Amino acid sequence: MKQNLMRCLPLAFSALLLGSAVQAQDKTASQLSTWSIGVNAGVLSPISPLGGKNDFSNWKSDLGYGLYIKKQLTPYFSLRLDGVRGKLKGDNSEPFDSGVAITGPISGFETSLEYSGSLNAVVNLFNISMFNNNSAVQLYASGGAGLAGYKVKTSTNGGGLADYAGGKTISELIIPVGLGAKFKVAEKVNLDLGWTVNFVDGDNLDGTYRGSNDKYNYAYAGLEFSLGQGKQLAWHNPVALTYDEALKAKQTADALKGDLDAQKAENARLKAEVGALSTDSDGDGVSDKFDKCPGTPAGIVVDGSGCPLKVPVPVVQEKVIITEADRKVVADAIKNLEFDLGKSTIRAKSHATLDRVAALLVEKNFSLKLAGHTDNTGSAALNKRLSKDRAEAVKGYLVAKGANPSRIEATGYGLEQPIASNKTAAGRQKNRRVEFTLF
Template sequence: MKKTFPLWVTGMMTLIAPLAALAQTTPGSVSSPGIFNGSKDYKTWSIGVNGGLLAPVSPTGGSNDFTKWKASAGYGAYVKWQILHSLGIRADYIGGKLKADNSKELGNDKQPIRDYSSYETKLKWSAALSAVVNVATINWLYKQNFVQIYVSAGAGLAGYNPTKTTNNGTEVDYKPDGTIKELIIPIGAGLKFKLSDMINLDLGYTMHFLDGDNLDGYAYGRNNDKYSYGYAGLEFSLGPSHKPQLAWNNPAKTMYDDLAAQKAALQQELESTRNTNARLTADVDKLLKDTDGDGVSDFFDKCPGTAQGSKVDGGGCDLPKIDTTPKVVVQQVTDEDRRLVRDAIQNLEFQTGKASIKPSSYPSLDRVAELLKAKNFSLKLAGHTDDVGTDSKNMILSKDRAESVKQYLVGKGANPSRIEATGYGETQPIASNKTAAGRQKNRRVEFTLY
């Protein structure tokens, strides 16, 4: 009996395949949408009815808890929503009966010794929600294919009631008071043939794995029960007749044809405008021609023949010559200027051992900054220290103090490029470093105005 079921399915597919090949849709029988921009141009909903054989067997796991399974009539229906060209969601319903007995002899050529001789389970209903994926199409030469290979997987719930028969012929209900409900995992595959724009032929085989070992009302072994359904049926697409079914549309072929059509149209448009473009090019060349090279085209040049490189107005005529020679005004250093500098030197004080200028020195330095800005003088700043401390530290301190004065003057608006700051450390004393008064004089910043 095990060989009967697969042979039945194979035979049905063999008989129907030639019929489906003849049912290929003639190009142009329905509208042919362009590059995919959503499902609004297609029919995406369909319903299906089918009939076939139910059996408590699976190619991946044997025949449950009885040795010989039997095929029984089954029936089903589904509603399908096609989301993409190759992906859909399907809600299935299946009903029928499942049968098996222990008449098959085992390896010792004897029938097994078990408590029950056979069973019959009424599959009252089996409802599942599955994803359906089109893994291959047979014809890639047409936008609308006519054969599909698909696989499916999902989850659902089955309701059933097993009845067992003991070895002495007594029937026993496994659950007299109701229906068993178990989680199922359906996994299937199939072939679909397009008979017309509205009807498809559907051949499939689905294995159902149960989350329980009670489908036959008998627990023998450690594996959960399972059952399979091989079927043939019709699928009816829903929606306007002028729209194609999304599942049958070949997106690669559609895109190729649309791009080829766009390319041909563009080439035709370019060819039709070739002469116009040539005339426009000639007119543009004439409009841009500039014989005298003054930057004004001959079309607008009112003064042709101007010298190369001459500056001209919008009409191509020479502009009036303007003397742009800069006038240099030399400022003389006056006695009043020198007095301002001496006053700044005398009032300049720093924090002890630091380059920070005391606020009391700001007013005189502000006057020097104004002088530099007003007359654009140059100023040399020379920093000096006494001999207290090391030579290197004194050299750094003198440089930092001169730079501190420069930064202050620049901050007041003086030109930094006209101020030079140099440090000499203790190398140029103007008084003896042996007395406090002498060291005070040596700690100085000299200003040279020029």
């Protein structure tokens, strides 16, 4: 058993690292501090209040000290690698409480605990409060297994101490079981009070065989220091965090619902405006909203205000000259044109550049072709309709700013004419566009 334990103990630290790797997959825990180290000092004594026989009637307390490294896997559970050193002493200078005196050649002992290493599972015991993310006091229980190495000296009939077993270091399996309490004194520092009973797999801790395994206990006080950034996972309350996240999610949902209702109202208003702009009762090419002469007979040539031309004007084919400045106005409008996701609603940030395009069309009487395109997300029919609606929305906006509707053509091509690959987000962004062509 001892040989197997000695093979396993070097893997204890690997177990801590493995626990860290598993826990790293937890997003919430990865934002909290999970590693810590502790130092402590206290009293070592060669007895156990949990029962069993003591080999010597007069046990003595002596100084012990230790350190540990701990990996907190969840708020409730951790793995801790402990090390303790110190001395254990006792003699038969007085009888047991029962009045029975101890007889035998060995009258006293002194054991030097050269090393004591154990891997312990620690379970935190604390009340969960729905409204507190972190507590300040907690109880814990621990249990594990390890290896202790010690040298024993014994005295005979009150004489001086002599080496036991030739002064060799004896190694035995130990089973530590303990309780403790922690108090958070700072964000990264805890006061640690604990008590551990160590059961030894042997009856040679005090150099005397009396038919039962030996044991010793260690009562200590120390400080634990949290490593890394973030609050300590050991003090973290996931139930309260879940409550907070649910509350935040509800608040976000309420805010989004308000935004959605406001957007629906805005869409209805814009739809009404676009409908008014597209209505041409007399069919003269000028919408009713801008038609100053409604009811014009069919076939009558009208001007931009919808009124008949009093004198036939010969058609003069003017040469259209488009300058680089004109092209830049259109390019800026294309670059800044944005719609709400999956809709034909033009966002307010696009209005300024569209206003400059409308002014250009009014000033120079250019013709404009609007071609709407989409990526391949969704059905072909839906994309066809969406691209057409977006082109019409741009036309409606320009006409509302005074552009001649008869000189603006709006067409939707859907996903038929991509300019980039639809396999990447960047490519799909390029394909969602409305092209402006001046002529």
